[in-house]
Amino acid sequence: xxxxxxxxxxxxxxxxxxxxxxxxxxxxxxxxxxxxxxxxxxxxxxxxxxxxxxxxxxxxxxxxxxxxxxxxxxxxxxxxxxxxxxxxxxxxxxxxxxxxxxxxxxxxxxxxxxxxxxxxxxxxxxxxxxxxxxxxxxxxxxxxxxxxxxxxxxxxxxxxxxxxxxxxxxxxxxxxxxxxxxxxxxxxxxxxxxxxxxxxxxxxxxxxxxxxxxxxxxxxxxxxxxxxxxxxxxxxxxxxxxxxxxxxxxxxxxxxxxxxxxxxxxxxxxxxxxxxxxxxxxxxxxxxx
Amino acid sequence: xxxxxxxxxxxxxxxxxxxxxxxxxxxxxxxxxxxxxxxxxxxxxxxxxxxxxxxxxxxxxxxxxxxxxxxxxxxxxxxxxxxxxxxxxxxxxxxxxxxxxxxxxxxxxxxxxxxxxxxxxxxxxxxxxxxxxxxxxxxxxxxxxxxxxxxxxxxxxxxxxxxxxxxxxxxxxxxxxxxxxxxxxxxxxxxxxxxxxxxxxxxxxxxxxxxxxxxxxxxxxxxxxxxxxxxxxxxxxxxxxxxxxxxxxxxxxxxxxxxxxxxxxxxxxxxxxxxxxxxxxxxxxxxxxxxxxxxxxxxxxxxxxxxxxxxxxxxxxxxxxxxxxxxxxxxxxxxxxxxxxxxxxxxxxxxxxxxxxxxxxxxxxxxxxxxxxxxxxxxxxxxxxxxxx
Numbered sequence: 001x002x003x004x005x006x007x008x009x010x011x012x013x014x015x016x017x018x019x020x021x022x023x024x025x026x027x028x029x030x031x032x033x034x035x036x037x038x039x040x041x042x043x044x045x046x047x048x049x050x051x052x053x054x055x056x057x058x059x060x061x062x063x064x065x066x067x068x069x070x071x072x073x074x075x076x077x078x079x080x081x082x083x084x085x086x087x088x089x090x091x092x093x094x095x096x097x098x099x100x101x102x103x104x105x106x107x108x109x110x111x112x113x114x115x116x117x118x119x120x121x122x123x124x125x126x127x128x129x130x131x132x133x134x135x136x137x138x139x140x141x142x143x144x145x146x147x148x149x150x151x152x153x154x155x156x157x158x159x160x161x162x163x164x165x166x167x168x169x170x171x172x173x174x175x176x177x178x179x180x181x182x183x184x185x186x187x188x189x190x191x192x193x194x195x196x197x198x199x200x201x202x203x204x205x206x207x208x209x210x211x212x213x214x215x216x217x218x219x220x221x222x223x224x225x226x227x228x229x230x231x232x233x234x235x236x237x238x239x240x241x242x243x244x245x246x247x248x249x250x251x252x253x254x255x256x257x258x259x260x261x262x263x264x265x266x267x268x269x270x271x272x273x274x275x276x277x278x279x280x281x282x283x284x285x286x287x288x289x
Numbered sequence: 290x291x292x293x294x295x296x297x298x299x300x301x302x303x304x305x306x307x308x309x310x311x312x313x314x315x316x317x318x319x320x321x322x323x324x325x326x327x328x329x330x331x332x333x334x335x336x337x338x339x340x341x342x343x344x345x346x347x348x349x350x351x352x353x354x355x356x357x358x359x360x361x362x363x364x365x366x367x368x369x370x371x372x373x374x375x376x377x378x379x380x381x382x383x384x385x386x387x388x389x390x391x392x393x394x395x396x397x398x399x400x401x402x403x404x405x406x407x408x409x410x411x412x413x414x415x416x417x418x419x420x421x422x423x424x425x426x427x428x429x430x431x432x433x434x435x436x437x438x439x440x441x442x443x444x445x446x447x448x449x450x451x452x453x454x455x456x457x458x459x460x461x462x463x464x465x466x467x468x469x470x471x472x473x474x475x476x477x478x479x480x481x482x483x484x485x486x487x488x489x490x491x492x493x494x495x496x497x498x499x500x501x502x503x504x505x506x507x508x509x510x511x512x513x514x515x516x517x518x519x520x521x522x523x524x525x526x527x528x529x530x531x532x533x534x535x536x537x538x539x540x541x542x543x544x545x546x547x548x549x550x551x552x553x554x555x556x557x558x559x560x561x562x563x564x565x566x567x568x569x570x571x572x573x574x575x576x577x578x579x580x581x582x583x584x585x586x587x588x589x590x591x592x593x594x595x596x597x598x599x600x601x602x603x604x605x606x607x608x609x610x611x612x613x614x615x616x617x618x619x620x621x622x623x624x625x626x627x628x629x630x631x632x633x634x635x636x637x638x639x640x641x642x643x644x645x646x647x648x649x650x651x652x653x654x655x656x657x658x659x660x661x662x663x664x665x666x667x668x669x670x671x672x673x674x675x676x677x678x
Contacts, residue, residue: 004501004502008501011495011501012498015495015497116323117325117328120521128529137529211522211550215325219494250498255501259498260488
């Protein structure tokens with residue numbers, strides 16, 4: 001049993017890093033704009049499909065990732081403008097319904113454009129690193145690296161730039177930020193663009209690891225919402241740690257208890273966190289005034 | 290303008306005569322035309338239309354003195370039970386009494402109570418392999434049962450004498466889950482010790498936990514029971530984790546779908562234990578299969594699908610039953626199904642093994658021999674030493 005532990009931990013970290021990568025964009029948009037963007041899964045899907053299509057057309061994988069991410073940023077900004085901005089002053093229920101509607105429309109659009117058959121982009125970094133207690137594909141190491149780099153990049157933007165300062169100000173107190181002369185519209189566009197960038201980048205990279213199909217975003221976005229609850233909404237570091245924790249829990253349940261209970265483990269931990277620490281494992285209690 | 294009542298009457302008579310000579314026989318078909326299983330369903334739907342076209346151009350279905358032209362009505366179940374039920378209700382609402390399909394093992398059980406509540410409806414299942422679907426009265430199946438799949442697999446594992454086997458099954462596949470215990474019992478009884486039974490589900494993307502466990506047990510063979518996209522990903526992950534035994538699939542897997550998810554090098558040598566597919570018949574030079582392939586190309590510019598010959602056969606089985614019944618009345622057609630002999634369907638491509646007295650169906654189920662394919666190059670090839678019985 002214990003001989004498998006190093007490999008299972010590596011499996012958990014690898015899986016968790018994919019959850020974290022998707023959760024990063026979601027937590028940013030949710031934390032700053034208070035939009036439960038279920039369509040984030042479709043931005044992820046569009047990043048994957050765009051990369052697959054570009055690689056299929058002969059474009060180099062890395063260039064395809066860049067182009068696909070830019071496409072998804074544009075789609076994300078349009079999505080915000082068309083779907084969420086008109087509902088800016090509506091209830092959170094309206095926003096949630098709008099997000100679900102956008103999610104379904106994007107899925108159907110992808111089905112019409114590409115069909116529903118699963119496909120995978122050829123892995124750009126082949127090979128497996130084999131160590132004494134575990135093995136891991138080089139591309140999976142790259143995914144973990146991208147997740148950490150994405151976290152680092154977002155942290156730098158939020159903490160070392162004027163835009164980041166404005167975003168944090170809006171997240172803390174929208175009214176006060178506006179009084180200080182921060183243009184809410186610009187912050188909104190920038191936040192959505194960064195969120196879409198993270199979703200698109202995640203899909204573009206993971207298209208070489210997971211099958212690509214129109215509804216591929218549903219499960220990851222559900223898991224990403226679990227990660228948000230675990231890590232604390234709007235907490236970037238929480239998204240990373242929450243993602244890794246969720247990945248490890250899922251793998252341990254499947255590996256040591258039963259693979260039939262893998263999803264049960266996910267949602268059990270969600271219920272436990274909601275009961276014992278509703279602000280998330282790494283979140284802070286916020287008083288509403 | 291019609292000038293005289295005489296001319297009007299002549300025109301009406303001519304119209305009536307035209308209607309009688311072009312009598313229609315409606316057959317409804319339910320398959321996943323869109324959705325995650327469309328790569329199975331669309332070629333099946335096309336094969337049904339190809340068979341109907343072939344029958345219509347060669348004189349139609351002859352009942353009494355009338356030649357009926359087959360009209361195919363298509364309903365898309367998207368491989369979803371809920372959508373499937375709505376699709377069936379739509380077909381019944383449009384007057385279809387003869388139904389071909391479905392393929393999804395989740396959809397077929399959902400349709401069964403509706404079909405059984407309508408004694409005027411006859412169903413021929415051309416895809417789903419799940420147990421307990423046929424009733425031998427109004428529901429028949431010309432696809433192999435899951436037992437035939439398992440027989441092909443256990444023949445292979447016995448012939449290769451694998452000392453240890455691990456089984457990984459899609460836990461939402463009704464057919465595979467329903468037969469899991471009997472498969473494991475058979476494997477154990479013939480000396481293939483089952484060291485692990487793990488599970489996954491459709492659209493899963495991570496199988497590393499299960500495969501780490503399996504790899505640590507070093508089974509001689511890893512049997513995968515599910516769908517092609519997951520099968521490809523499991524095969525890739527197993528190799529990454531260092532599994533070196535024989536990978537055996539037990540599901541219909543069109544090469545075009547497989548190759549969208551895994552490279553040819555990673556697939557080389559993987560075995561598939563299932564009854565022969567349409568592409569096997571084409572590869573073996575079966576003339577009727579080659580003719581169907583040409584017709585599909587001409588009509589739809591489409592390749593033959595793995596299950597196309599079953600769907601094609603289904604239309605000819607309906608033709609044979611209706612002609613044997615001598616009427617379109619459903620009860621008589623259902624009875625004719627129970628009396629059909631394999632020799633009554635000479636156009637059938639699949640080599641259905643005759644039951645008692647040469648009957649095609651036994652309790653509503655045909656008998657199709659199992660076989661084994663091996664992946665070589667860009668696709669499956671029948672394995673020479675384990676061809677169908």
